Amino acid sequence: MAYSTKTDEKWQKIWEETGLYKFDPANVDKKLYCLEMFSYPSGANLHLGHWYNYALTDSWARLKRMQGFNVFHPQGFDSFGLPAENYAIKTGIHPKDSTYKNIETMEVQLKKMGATYDWDYEVITCDPEYYKWNQWIFLKLYEHGLAYRKKAPVNWCPSCKTVLANEQVIDGSCERCSSEVTKKDLTQWFYKITEYAQELLDCLPKLDWPEKTKKIQQNWIGRSEGAEIVFEGADGDFSFKVFTTRADTLYGVTYVVLAPENELVDRITTDEYKASVEQYRSFSKMQTEIERLSTTREKTGVFTGAYAINPVNGERVPIWIADYVLAGYGTGCVMAVPAHDERDYEFAQKYNLPIRRVIKGEEGIDDTLPFVEDGILIDSAEFSGIGSADSREGIVRKLNKQGRGEMKINFRLRDWLVSRQRYWGTPIPVIHCEHCGAVPVPEKDLPVELPYNVEFKPDGKSPLAKCEEFNNVSCPKCGKPAKRDPDTLDTFVCSSWYYLRYPDNKNSEQAFNTEWIDKLLPVDKYVGGAEHAAMHLLYARFFTKALRDMGYLHFDEPFLSLIHQGTILGPDGNRMSKSKGNTVSPDDYIKENGSDVFRMYLAFGFAYTEGGPWSDDGIKAISRFVGRVERLVAGAAELCSGSDAAAGNSSGDTACKSDTAMGSEEKELNYVRNLAIKGATEDTDRFQFNTSIARIMELVNALYKYESSGLKNKSLYLETVVDMLKLLAPFAPHLTEELWERLGKSYSIFNQSWPKWEKNALVRDEVEIVIQINGKIREKLMLPSGLDKAQTEETVMQDEKVRSLLEGMSVLKVIAVPGRLVNIVVK
RNA sequence: GCGGGAAUGGCGGAAUUGGCAGACGCGCUAGCUUCAGGUGCUAGAGCUCGCAAGGGUGUGCAGGUUCAAGUCCUGUUUCCCGCACCA
Numbered sequence: 001m002a003y004s005t006k007t008d009e010k011w012q013k014i015w016e017e018t019g020l021y022k023f024d025p026a027n028v029d030k031k032l033y034c035l036e037m038f039s040y041p042s043g044a045n046l047h048l049g050h051w052y053n054y055a056l057t058d059s060w061a062r063l064k065r066m067q068g069f070n071v072f073h074p075q076g077f078d079s080f081g082l083p084a085e086n087y088a089i090k091t092g093i094h095p096k097d098s099t100y101k102n103i104e105t106m107e108v109q110l111k112k113m114g115a116t117y118d119w120d121y122e123v124i125t126c127d128p129e130y131y132k133w134n135q136w137i138f139l140k141l142y143e144h145g146l147a148y149r150k151k152a153p154v155n156w157c158p159s160c161k162t163v164l165a166n167e168q169v170i171d172g173s174c175e176r177c178s179s180e181v182t183k184k185d186l187t188q189w190f191y192k193i194t195e196y197a198q199e200l201l202d203c204l205p206k207l208d209w210p211e212k213t214k215k216i217q218q219n220w221i222g223r224s225e226g227a228e229i230v231f232e233g234a235d236g237d238f239s240f241k242v243f244t245t246r247a248d249t250l251y252g253v254t255y256v257v258l259a260p261e262n263e264l265v266d267r268i269t270t271d272e273y274k275a276s277v278e279q280y281r282s283f284s285k286m287q288t289e290i291e292r293l294s295t296t297r298e299k300t301g302v303f304t305g306a307y308a309i310n311p312v313n314g315e316r317v318p319i320w321i322a323d324y325v326l327a328g329y330g331t332g333c334v335m336a337v338p339a340h341d342e343r344d345y346e347f348a349q350k351y352n353l354p355i356r357r358v359i360k361g362e363e364g365i366d367d368t369l370p371f372v373e374d375g376i377l378i379d380s381a382e383f384s385g386i387g388s389a390d391s392r393e394g395i396v397r398k399l400n401k402q403g404r405g406e407m408k409i410n411f412r413l414r415d416w417l418v419s420r421q422r423y424w425g426t427p428i429p430v431i432h433c434e435h436c437g438a439v440p441v442p443e444k445d446l447p448v449e450l451p452y453n454v455e456f457k458p459d460g461k462s463p464l465a466k467c468e469e470f471n472n473v474s475c476p477k478c479g480k481p482a483k484r485d486p487d488t489l490d491t492f493v494c495s496s497w498y499y500l501r502y503p504d505n506k507n508s509e510q511a512f513n514t515e516w517i518d519k520l521l522p523v524d525k526y527v528g529g530a531e532h533a534a535m536h537l538l539y540a541r542f543f544t545k546a547l548r549d550m551g552y553l554h555f556d557e558p559f560l561s562l563i564h565q566g567t568i569l570g571p572d573g574n575r576m577s578k579s580k581g582n583t584v585s586p587d588d589y590i591k592e593n594g595s596d597v598f599r600m601y602l603a604f605g606f607a608y609t610e611g612g613p614w615s616d617d618g619i620k621a622i623s624r625f626v627g628r629v630e631r632l633v634a635g636a637a638e639l640c641s642g643s644d645a646a647a648g649n650s651s652g653d654t655a656c657k658s659d660t661a662m663g664s665e666e667k668e669l670n671y672v673r674n675l676a677i678k679g680a681t682e683d684t685d686r687f688q689f690n691t692s693i694a695r696i697m698e699l700v701n702a703l704y705k706y707e708s709s710g711l712k713n714k715s716l717y718l719e720t721v722v723d724m725l726k727l728l729a730p731f732a733p734h735l736t737e738e739l740w741e742r743l744g745k746s747y748s749i750f751n752q753s754w755p756k757w758e759k760n761a762l763v764r765d766e767v768e769i770v771i772q773i774n775g776k777i778r779e780k781l782m783l784p785s786g787l788d789k790a791q792t793e794e795t796v797m798q799d800e801k802v803r804s805l806l807e808g809m810s811v812l813k814v815i816a817v818p819g820r821l822v823n824i825v826v827k
Numbered sequence: 828g829c830g831g832g833a834a835u836g837g838c839g840g841a842a843u844u845g846g847c848a849g850a851c852g853c854g855c856u857a858g859c860u861u862c863a864g865g866u867g868c869u870a871g872a873g874c875u876c877g878c879a880a881g882g883g884u885g886u887g888c889a890g891g892u893u894c895a896a897g898u899c900c901u902g903u904u905u906c907c908c909g910c911a912c913c914a
Contacts, residue, residue: 212908215831219910226914244914257914299912322912329913336914342828343912412913533909604852605839612839617853625852627867691841694851701851704868770847775895777847815894820846825894 003626008595008734012114020748021116023072028519032069034061035499035559037528037536038076038123041102042083046109048568048576048614049529051586055599056565056608056689057527058115062730063684065116066754072520073116074502076123077103080131081491082160082176085424089457095424096452099126114595114733121502125494126424130501132447133511134493135429137543139440142430146192146546147418149438153261153285153327154417156184161460162421163188168535183285189428189487190415193542197221197411200541208561210609216533222412227396228331229405231256233268234307234316240264243330243410248391249337251380252358253310254348255318257301257334259327260284268319270305277302277321284323299324299347310335311404312395313381322347330410338370345370359388416539418490423456423463425488433475433482442476448484462486495536496543499523499558514552523559530564537562563687566611568602573613584614596732597622603689603731625697626735629728632703633739636721639714640744665706666713667765672702673720674761680727681754693731699724723755770821771802778805785819792816797824 001007015021036057039050046054058073065071084095091098103124110117123130141147155164159179163186168175193200201221204214226245233239242256258265260281269277280302301322308319324343325334338348338355348355359375361367367375374388383391399405419428427448429441441448451470456463464470465486475482497511503520504512522544537559544558569575570582577583589598597619605618662670679695703720711717722743729736729749740749763785769792771779779801787795793816796802802824809826816822 212831216909219830222910222913224913242914246914297912324912324914326913334914341914343914346912410913412910530908607840610833610840615839615853618839621852624867631867688841690839691851694841697851708868768847772847772895775893780847813894815846817846817895821895823846823894 003594003596003630003735003738005591005594007738008112008114011734011737012111014747015114018747020750021073021118023118023121024070027070030068030070031072031520032061032064032525033072033499033503033520033523034064034525035074035502035523035527037526037532038078038495038498039106040081040083041077041079041099041106043087043098043102045585045587046106046113048584048586049565051113051598052568052602052606052611053527053529053565054110054115055113055595056603056687057525058113059599059603059689059730060525060527060684060687061116062733062750063681063754065750066726066729066752068753071116072121072503073118074121074123074505075110075115075117075119076498076502077106077125078491078495078498079103079124079126080425080488080494082162082422082424085422085456088424094452095456096126099424112590112595113599121505123498123501123505125491125498128447128449129508130498131426131450131494133497133501134426134489135441135446135448136443136511137493137497137547138429138489139443139446140550140552141191141546142440144546144550146195147189148192149187149189151185151187152190152417153183154186154188155181156186157181160422163417163419183287186419188417188419189430189485191418191493191542193416193539194411194413196542196545197223197413198409199545200413200538203541203557207557207559209559210530210562210564213530213533213537213562213564217538220413220534220538224410224412226408226410227392227399227405228408229335229396229399230311230403231308231333231335232311234309236268236306238264238268240308240333241331242333242335243408244335246337246340246388246392247395247405248374248377248383248388249340249358250310250312250335250395251377251383252337252339252356253315253317253335254338254354254356255320255336256308257320257322257325257336257347258304259325259332260321260323261327262321262332264333265304265321268304268306273303273305277304280321287323299343299350301347301351303351311399311402318353320351328414329412340370340372342370342372416490416492416542418493419487420490421460421462421486422488423450423454425491426450426493427464427470428485428487428489430485431473431475431482432485433478433480435480436475436477436482438485439475439477439482445476450488462488464488492535492539496539497547499526499540500544500547500553511552514554518554521553522555522557525561525563526559527563527565564609566606566609568606568611569613571614571616589619593619593623594734596735597626600625600693600731604693606690608687608689625700626732628700628704629724629735630739632700632707633721633725633742635707636718637742637744639711639718660715661713662716663712664765665709666716667761669702669706669720670716670761671764672699673723674757675699676727677723677755677757678762681757684730689731692727696724696727696731699727725749726752726755767819769796769819771796771805772821772823773805773826775823787818789816789818792818793822796822 036053061071061073079099084099087098088095125131138147155169157164157174157179159177160174164174164181169181172181173179174181201218201223204217224245226243227247228241228243230239230241265277299322301320304319304321306319307316310317336344338344338353339357340359355369357369358377358380359371360378361371361375377383377386377391383394396405396407427450429446429448431439431441433439451467454463454467471483473482473484474480500512500517503517507513540558547553548556570580572582574580574582586598601619601622604622605615606612676695676699680692683692706717725736725739737749765785766782767785769781769783770777771781781796781799783795793814806826811824811826813825814822
């Protein structure tokens with residue numbers, strides 16, 4: 001019977017019945033935590049991206065298992081979130097019902113893949129048993145000052161009717177529905193990720209992560225060294241700080257600018273300018289993110305009527321407001337130096353504000369204004385003639401003595417806004433009491449369960465606020481009537497710590513047992529999409545560090561080693577999408593070819609981290625290869641059947657009596673065998689699945705060749721077939737388990753040890769040495785291997801053919817690379 | 828605008844990190860088997876000149892370093908990704 005889905009079913013059943021992939025909690029010394037980013041249970045079956053991520057990481061996990069690791073490989077569902085809710089709004093089917101149904105479907109699908117998951121450790125984030133601990137972590141963060149409430153202009157998606165995190169705003173549009181995002185003032189919960197900005201940055205270098213991803217995080221955190229400088233108001237009792245990286249240009253300040261949202265604006269605006277300031281403020285609030293972010297847009301702003309004093313020279317400069325100054329960065333105030341900043345220059349030109357040069361370029365440098373490079377100071381009192389870098393320090397030192405300035409480091413990273421005005425999420429465990437304010441729900445009352453009967457059609461109000469029995473409670477502090485926080489937590493909160501819950505998913509007393517997860521964590525290999533570089537992966541790192549500082553765990557980073565799978569494109573080379581009609585559904589292929597053919601094509605057809613366009617021809621090629629392997633093993637099984645294998649001695653790896661001669665053909669087979677072992681081992685380990693399979697194909701080819709050449713050494717042949725099956729096992733688990741059985745071997749191939757390669761077998765008796773003359777290949781010679789540099793050179797230079805090639809030329813130099821080439825430089 | 832990555836046959840993709848470019852596979856060509864084949868097997872093949880032996884040329888483009896460059900350096904083009912008024 002040829003390989004098919006029947007084979008898949010047979011072994012999936014046996015694996016389950018025998019508990020083959022159960023994690024052994026007793027043997028944590030050899031633990032290896034292998035994790036893929038868990039999936040959102042969308043309506044449809046597993047798509048290609050899931051397969052690519054999960055099936056191939058599973059191949060890696062299988063390699064590790066055969067190498068003797070006790071692999072912890074859980075799976076679960078990130079099951080809160082907007083799609084279920086949007087689907088509910090469209091169809092009327094409750095998010096809970098659709099979600100659990102989808103989970104069921106996806107579990108079946110995942111099982112059909114034939115992965116090594118231990119489902120005992122499943123985590124489903126919309127289960128109260130899970131989100132209870134989401135709430136608990138909220139309380140802990142709150143206790144430690146890492147969760148707080150503030151009124152802030154937030155990103156608001158008018159279509160989803162919810163606020164969005166900065167990370168969910170893509171080019172000024174909502175990540176989900178692409179509507180233009182506007183600003184809204186709301187009181188929201190934040191997690192204080194900025195507290196960890198420096199550490200999040202500092203730990204990056206030692207992580208085994210793609211450099212690109214580290215770079216993205218580094219940019220996202222955006223550390224910037226500069227100074228905060230105090231400006232006093234000229235007429236009136238106020239002062240404010242500005243942040244600048246260019247304190248050296250302080251003498252060139254001709255005005256200062258506040259963000260329109262800045263609280264100071266109301267206080268300082270003079271009566272004469274009240275109207276225009278108010279008008280401008282409402283104008284800038286109306287701007288969508290897109291309009292505001294447009295770099296081609298002309299800068300706008302208005303004068304407040306107020307003046308400030310430049311602390312370094314006592315000059316009076318006007319205070320403006322303009323929305324090119326961001327409220328959320330630095331102090332929300334900027335000193336404007338139009339001569340040395342492009343934005344200020346543009347603004348000053350438009351509004352006729354003075355432009356004063358205080359930096360000139362070094363000899364020969366074009367320093368046309370705006371000149372934004374470092375240079376030499378001019379017209380800057382005692383700092384004139386000093387370089388930019390030195391005077392930055394000098395000026396701040398001078399101000400510091402007067403208490404008017406200090407060095408300061410700023411981060412681009414903002415605190416993480418976690419409140420969402422949506423239904424399908426973790427209720428925020430806070431009660432708002434008129435008398436006591438925001439009161440955290442006592443731990444013993446967790447979980448705050450998400451009620452089922454809720455009107456969740458979006459209208460800008462949180463759905464939970466409209467649910468009376470949920471909403472109305474008594475204050476835990478004073479007992480008087482109070483109201484629950486009507487918002488739910490961002491779903492990224494769920495995924496920020498699920499990897500901590502997996503190992504201890506049944507714990508009803510704690511989110512996780514510290515001692516236990518200290519043993520199982522950190523995750524040794526984490527695999528998932530690159531799109532999570534700035535959000536999920538940063539949040540998860542923050543959670544780990546925060547929980548560490550609270551004493552709940554004792555490691556610094558959650559994911560030691562990270563890999564991003566590439567994207568599989570449609571056959572036309574475009575991103576798959578329903579509207580383009582270029583989607584490929586795994587199901588049809590699985591049904592026709594079986595899981596293993598599909599898995600192997602995914603492994604072989606692409607560079608894993610690159611991805612690429614889908615090709616049906618590739619599937620056929622693998623299907624053919626599977627046929628070759630089956631026929632080969634069928635022949636091998638027949639060879640065995642007459643011998644001691646059939647006599648019941650089926651547990652060993654050697655079976656048949658035969659000639660044990662090692663002639664050149666045997667050596668060649670053995671060479672390819674060891675090359676394949678080495679290649680498949682090393683390449684699979686580093687997620688280079690395509691080349692691993694290429695080596696195995698070579699081995700299969702070599703086996704055929706040897707078989708057709710007379711098959712003198714049967715035991716070598718059979719041992720090699722056995723090794724080939726083991727090498728193939730991670731990629732084709734069902735097929736190889738079946739063929740393993742057919743060879744009469746004992747269950748299971750996955751309990752076998754991974755083959756090791758012999759160094760000696762990789763050394764051939766003779767090697768081909770390339771002879772170059774002046775860098776051009778002129779001749780190839782077979783030389784005994786193992787010659788050193790001098791011997792190689794000598795042998796080559798004495799060779800007949802080489803001598804005739806060199807006739808009439810004088811040799812200037814000979815470069816010999818043992819085992820590779822000899823380059824003869826001549827004239 | 829700033830930052831990062833990539834570019835290799837007709838195609839997917841390799842190349843011990845400076846040492847035979849094109850592994851493995853697809854597609855293609857020729858042959859064999861079966862012959863109804865869309866099955867199986869063997870061989871060929873970067874491009875180009877040549878009947879051939881053989882020569883030339885070749886990793887986006889232009890330079891450079893080196894005995895030797897897909898790989899290192901400089902400049903440049905195109906594409907992808909991230910950030911984007913962050914002071």
